[in-house]
Amino acid sequence: MTLEEILIQKPAERAQSTGKALEEVLLSAKNNDCLTVGVYESAKVMNVDPDIVSFCILATDEEWECDIALQIHFTLIQSFCFDNNISIVRVNDMQRLTEIVGDKAGQLEDAHCCLITNPADGSWEDPALEKMHLFCEESRSLNDWVPEITLPER
DSSP, rough: OOHHHHHHHHHHHHHHHHHHHHHHHHHHHHTTTTTEEEEHHHHHHHHHOOEEEEEEEEEEOOOTTHHHHHHHHHHHHHHHHHHOOOOEEOOOHHHHHHHHSSOTTOOOOOOOOEEEETTTOOOOOOOHHHHHHHHHHHHHHTTSSSEEEEOOOO
């Protein structure tokens, strides 16, 4: 989908298609071993090789909104993403994100930060990821630097 096609969508349609695209990207990245989950694991990847990071998802919900340490981590991650031209979004449904990126048992303790990385051999390309980058570009042009996305319900 081109940027023009995204822009002409109604806001509700755009939100729904963007949430679906994010879910597709997460599943594809997980299946291609291009997904890093966890604040500390993500920080390690960013520190070692920021050039392989393509996309960042920060997640919280009401239970974690007042966690000062988590908010400090988010601020540092956001700053790093801005400095390294990494697209970044927020989601507000930790449980749904955990269902998508978690293991088969559905348990994952720290899905507050997820990174989508580029494989070393460059073999993985995803049209949904391109759509997410276009969404972030559009949001930045509207001064929404960390747009919030709602993941689709199951």
